[in-house]
Amino acid sequence: MSKLDFTGRVAIVTGAGGGLGKQHALALARRGAKVLVNDLGGAVDGAGGSVGAAQAVVDEIRAAGGEALANGASVTDVAAVEAMVQQAIDAWGRVDILVNNAGILRDKSFTKMDLSDFRLVVDVHLMGAVHCTKAVWPHMNAQKYGRIVMTTSSSGLYGNFGQSNYGAAKMALVGLMQTLSLEGAKNNIHVNCLAPTAATRMTEGLMPADVLAALQPEAVVPAMLVLAAENAPTRTILCAGAGTYEAAHITLTEGVHLGLTDDTPERLAARLAEVTDRQGEQVPQSGAAQGTNEVGKAFAAKR
Numbered sequence: 001m002s003k004l005d006f007t008g009r010v011a012i013v014t015g016a017g018g019g020l021g022k023q024h025a026l027a028l029a030r031r032g033a034k035v036l037v038n039d040l041g042g043a044v045d046g047a048g049g050s051v052g053a054a055q056a057v058v059d060e061i062r063a064a065g066g067e068a069l070a071n072g073a074s075v076t077d078v079a080a081v082e083a084m085v086q087q088a089i090d091a092w093g094r095v096d097i098l099v100n101n102a103g104i105l106r107d108k109s110f111t112k113m114d115l116s117d118f119r120l121v122v123d124v125h126l127m128g129a130v131h132c133t134k135a136v137w138p139h140m141n142a143q144k145y146g147r148i149v150m151t152t153s154s155s156g157l158y159g160n161f162g163q164s165n166y167g168a169a170k171m172a173l174v175g176l177m178q179t180l181s182l183e184g185a186k187n188n189i190h191v192n193c194l195a196p197t198a199a200t201r202m203t204e205g206l207m208p209a210d211v212l213a214a215l216q217p218e219a220v221v222p223a224m225l226v227l228a229a230e231n232a233p234t235r236t237i238l239c240a241g242a243g244t245y246e247a248a249h250i251t252l253t254e255g256v257h258l259g260l261t262d263d264t265p266e267r268l269a270a271r272l273a274e275v276t277d278r279q280g281e282q283v284p285q286s287g288a289a290q291g292t293n294e295v296g297k298a299f300a301a302k303r
């Protein structure tokens with residue numbers, strides 16, 4: 001079993017002033033990476049900001065003999081994100097790893113949610129990750145190496161009451177990962193998703209104390225390290241919490257060819273259980289798999 005070694009690698013971790021991001025940054029630095037520690041330094045709902053949170057993590061890394069730089073950009077600010085990536089390039093000449101981790105919550109049932117809270121959450125999680133990824137992408141293409149981790153969530157993958165904004169943004173990151181992993185493949189850019197469960201200020205009020213105690217953020221870090229490593233997979237959705245690791249898959253069932261007649265809606269309704277049956281389902285390698293399955297069945301029905 002070879003040790004996951006990040007010596008010589010340059011990593012950017014967003015939202016690394018506290019919570020999971022801080023543990024990601026500390027672990028990457030401990031294993032040899034030079035780490036740009038980004039954090040807006042705001043409240044859990046995204047209000048306020050200061051570079052102090054990122055600087056404290058940088059101080060901790062340096063005190064342990066590591067190399068790190070602080071950055072206080074909001075991931076929502078394209079110009080500030082570009083400057084952040086340039087800061088890493090100026091200091092260390094490359095960016096090998098991007099961990100898109102920054103995030104906020106504005107929880108409310110959909111009935112009560114203001115559109116401004118929906119937009120802000122999408123802006124931070126989805127567009128924030130897009131801005132950071134877009135800024136590192138040309139560097140990763142040029143150096144023919146990149147590892148990008150998108151932080152998704154079970155709330156996006158499976159839903160969670162009161163988190164329609166957050167869930168939509170987190171699932172959008174899965175979509176972003178699916179296509180970027182295809183586009184990045186030729187230049188050795190691997191893109192993956194991490195779905196953590198951890199006791200942080202984000203989950204403080206949401207779970208009982210003994211449950212939170214089991215969910216140390218440190219227990220998520222091994223999954224991030226595997227997804228950011230040289231021999232990382234690509235297009236994987238890894239779930240992690242309390243020392244257990246799982247994978248989530250977006251699957252396609254075998255389906256049933258019904259053709260097109262006036263009563264197709266009725267026949268589809270009658271056979272819905274067969275259509276949704278998971279026997280023989282696949283994890284498509286790209287979106288083309290759906291059309292291939294459908295057209296293949298249509299051609300077969302004609303024969």
Ligand SMILES: NC(=O)c1ccc[n+]([C@@H]2O[C@H](COP(=O)([O-])OP(=O)(O)OC[C@H]3O[C@@H](n4cnc5c(N)ncnc54)[C@H](O)[C@@H]3O)[C@@H](O)[C@H]2O)c1
Binds near residue numbers: 014038044153196
């Ligand atoms: N804790 C969990 O159980 C859990 C579950 C699923 C997903 N997540 C995700 O993990 C990530 C880390 O969350 P956490 O639990 O450590 O919470 P956290 O609040 O401790 O960490 C989020 C960090 O992001 C920073 N941030 C917020 N907006 C920012 C912006 N615009 N620009 C830069 N930094 C910004 C915050 O200042 C904070 O330090 C988030 O993306 C979150 O959605 C967490």
